[in-house]
Amino acid sequence: MTKLTFIEPSGNRREIEADGGQSVMQAATAAGIEGIAAECGGSCMCATCHCLVCEAPGGLPEMESDEADTLEFTAEEMRETSRLICQIEVTTEIEGTVFKVMGR
Amino acid sequence: MPGTVIIGAGHGGVQLAASLRETGYEGRVRLISADPDLPYHKPPLSKSFMKTPDAPLQPLRGEAFFDQNDIALDLGREVVRVERERKRLICSDGSALDYDKLVLATGTRARKLTVPGAELDGVHSLRTAEDARALRADLPGARRVVVIGGGFIGLEAAAMLAARGLSVSVVELAPRLLGRAVSSITAQTIASYLEGEGVSLHLDTAIEAIDGQNGRVTDVRLSDEVLAADLVLVGVGAEPMDELARDAGLVVENGIVVDEFLATSAPDIFAIGDCVSFPQVHLGCHTRLESVQNATDQARSLAQTLTGTPQPYAALPWFWSDIGAVKLQIAGLAREGGETLATRSDDGQVKSVYHLAGGQLVACETLNSAGEHMLSRRMIAEGITPARTVLETGDTAEIKKAYAAVKNF
Numbered sequence: 001m002t003k004l005t006f007i008e009p010s011g012n013r014r015e016i017e018a019d020g021g022q023s024v025m026q027a028a029t030a031a032g033i034e035g036i037a038a039e040c041g042g043s044c045m046c047a048t049c050h051c052l053v054c055e056a057p058g059g060l061p062e063m064e065s066d067e068a069d070t071l072e073f074t075a076e077e078m079r080e081t082s083r084l085i086c087q088i089e090v091t092t093e094i095e096g097t098v099f100k101v102m103g104r
Numbered sequence: 105m106p107g108t109v110i111i112g113a114g115h116g117g118v119q120l121a122a123s124l125r126e127t128g129y130e131g132r133v134r135l136i137s138a139d140p141d142l143p144y145h146k147p148p149l150s151k152s153f154m155k156t157p158d159a160p161l162q163p164l165r166g167e168a169f170f171d172q173n174d175i176a177l178d179l180g181r182e183v184v185r186v187e188r189e190r191k192r193l194i195c196s197d198g199s200a201l202d203y204d205k206l207v208l209a210t211g212t213r214a215r216k217l218t219v220p221g222a223e224l225d226g227v228h229s230l231r232t233a234e235d236a237r238a239l240r241a242d243l244p245g246a247r248r249v250v251v252i253g254g255g256f257i258g259l260e261a262a263a264m265l266a267a268r269g270l271s272v273s274v275v276e277l278a279p280r281l282l283g284r285a286v287s288s289i290t291a292q293t294i295a296s297y298l299e300g301e302g303v304s305l306h307l308d309t310a311i312e313a314i315d316g317q318n319g320r321v322t323d324v325r326l327s328d329e330v331l332a333a334d335l336v337l338v339g340v341g342a343e344p345m346d347e348l349a350r351d352a353g354l355v356v357e358n359g360i361v362v363d364e365f366l367a368t369s370a371p372d373i374f375a376i377g378d379c380v381s382f383p384q385v386h387l388g389c390h391t392r393l394e395s396v397q398n399a400t401d402q403a404r405s406l407a408q409t410l411t412g413t414p415q416p417y418a419a420l421p422w423f424w425s426d427i428g429a430v431k432l433q434i435a436g437l438a439r440e441g442g443e444t445l446a447t448r449s450d451d452g453q454v455k456s457v458y459h460l461a462g463g464q465l466v467a468c469e470t471l472n473s474a475g476e477h478m479l480s481r482r483m484i485a486e487g488i489t490p491a492r493t494v495l496e497t498g499d500t501a502e503i504k505k506a507y508a509a510v511k512n513f
Contacts, residue, residue: 032168037122039115039400041145041162044474045424045433046397066431069475069500073482 002090004028007054007100009035018090024099025049025086035101042086047074051099053081058093106202107132108410109193111183111348112209113143116377116399118164120207123407125173131204133175136193140180141233142167147396149236150260151426154268157240161233186352188370205410208349208360208368208375209403212342212394217252221314226321227336230257239337246334247271250324252311254281256425258339259294263428265337266301273331274298275324279308285423286434286457289446290469293454297430306331342394344379357381359392364416366406374410376402385418386437386466395423420485422477433477436467436484447498449473456480458495465489475500483507 001017006028008014018027025038028049037048044066053060060083063071067087071078085099108124110117113135121133137143144161153159170177185194186206193201214229216222228239249265251258254276266272274281281291295305312325314336324331344359355361355369359381366374366382377399384391401419408415423434438444442461449455456476459467464487468480479500483489490506497503 026162029169030163030166032166032170032172034126037119037400039119039396040424041148043147043424043426043431045431047478066474069473070478072475073478 002092002095004090004094005055005096005098006033006051007098008033009101009103020090020092022090023086024088024090024094024097025084027090028085028099033101035103036085037103038086040086044070044084044087047071047084048103049085050074050102051083051085052079052102053083053097054100055096055098056094057096060088060094060097063087105131106191106204107134108205108207109134109136109201109203110207110209111136111193112211112345112377112379113137113139113177113179114146114209114211114377114399115164115396116211116403117207117209118143119400119403120209120376120407121175122165122169122173123404124410125175127407127411129407129411133173134178134201135170135175136178136181136183136195136201138180138182139232139234142179143177144233146231147426149233150230150257151264153236154240154243154261154264157244183348186348186373188352188373191372204372206373207406208373208379209377209399210345210348210375210379211399212344212378214338215341215343217311217314217338217340219311219313221316221321222338224314224316224321224336225319226316226334227314227338229338230261231342239335242335243268248332249273249335249337250275250331250333251337251339252324253339253341254278254305254307255283255339255341256285256427258337259298259427260425261337261339262298262303263301263430266298266303267428271304272302273304273306273333275306275309275311275326275331277308277310281305281307286432286469287438287444287446287459289444289454290432290457290471293471294427294430294432297428301428342378344392346379349373349375349379358390361390364418365409365414366402366417367409374406376406382417384421384437385416386420387439393421395421397422420481422481429472431472431474433470433474434467435470435477435480436465438467442466445492445495447496449498455498460489460492463489465495473498473500476503479504479507486511 016031040046182196214231360375405417438459439461445458470477
């Protein structure tokens with residue numbers, strides 16, 4: 001189990017315990033985190049799982065070009081810390097990461 | 105107060121329930137669906153769900169979400185009648201449910217083949233989780249598959265089945281794949297990709313019959329050839345589930361007819377998603393679109409209307425299809441008789457096809473070019489058309505520069 005924290009659009013802070021073998025987006029939607037529509041289901045298509053990474057004690061895997069390209073033109077302006085969380089796999093290395101939900 | 109009742113818990117129905125709560129709707133919200141599964145993503149059914157025998161459905165939202173947001177989920181319950189005057193629904197178990205506002209988000213059903221043998225065991229369609237489970241259970245032991253229909257679902261499945269090492273044939277009535285959904289150059293590029301993956305394509309070919317033995321499919325008979333088959337997947341399009349609306353006397357024509365606020369012809373009844381014919385602002389006429397984007401954006405728009413800030417629905421359509429390693433993305437809607445500009449990557453592969461109508465950029469198809477797709481969505485939505493000479497480069501950085509120059513002018 002990997003502990004992850006989400007700051008929902010309302011400012012509400014929620015901690016979840018996520019199983020490995022799924023994406024951060026899948027873990028977040030299963031736990032009912034608000035503001036993540038994830039309407040393409042993880043195809044790196046819709047940018048509705050856009051989050052800012054506030055803290056990443058163990059670092060995060062690098063972005064692939066699809067993710068970077070999709071983020072560059074998303075509705076919510078891309079920032080330095082922007083990620084599409086459907087493209088990040090839950091592993092023990094990302095324990096303690098804090099995501100701020102941007103949504104669409 | 106009985107609140108809002110939504111029939112159909114697909115992408116549109118679930119998004120509407122979520123958006124109602126996000127926009128502060130305080131009434132009761134009930135989602136009713138004949139489908140017994142926790143609402144799930146449909147696109148993965150033809151892909152990741154088939155990968156392993158126990159791959160789970162991908163829920164649209166976790167169960168926790170429905171609880172937290174006080175959304176009543178009424179799964180495995182079928183509504184059989186709408187009583188408009190009494191504002192209530194009658195279910196197949198005889199129970200009745202009242203509503204203040206009713207939303208039909210009933211989606212589509214797979215069109216059935218009418219040729220002899222279409223009812224044989226081993227002949228599948230792929231629309232719901234139930235369909236997907238049946239197909240998946242039938243895969244072990246299958247060697248030769250015939251896919252009937254060269255549309256998105258058929259081609260996604262064909263690529264997935266070929267990747268599993270099955271011998272796959274696709275039979276399409278039209279002379280090209282993907283009908284009018286994409287340009288011929290994109291269709292041709294996808295055809296070449298599939299052939300490279302070992303899929304055999306039979307275009308311009310009609311099915312005469314599906315033959316079987318002991319109730320199970322053995323082959324598919326074409327006009328000029330017989331294809332042996334252990335398994336047949338039928339992907340010949342979908343039909344709107346508009347019976348409830350029709351029986352209730354609502355205007356129905358190629359789907360449930362709604363206005364720009366997604367209101368049907370009857371008071372307090374709305375409809376969204378694949379099942380509706382709506383005034384499409386970019387085309388300037390009523391049309392019906394089958395896509396996740398259309399369902400979810402209509403849901404967001406309707407949530408605004410139901411919470412007192414009506415907004416006409418005007419979102420730009422976009423689509424995607426993962427066909428094996430090819431990510432096809434479409435922004436906007438091409439027009440008949442428009443002009444097309446194709447760009448290629450360094451290795452000569454088609455990368456994007458821009459559609460212009462009257463000099464205006466109206467649509468763009470991309471193949472594994474996500475940045476160009478996202479940029480096109482913006483340009484089309486904002487009515488910005490870079491010079492042809494710039495579009496032709498297919499260089500996202502150049503196109504972005506041209507877009508920014510107009511935007512900041």
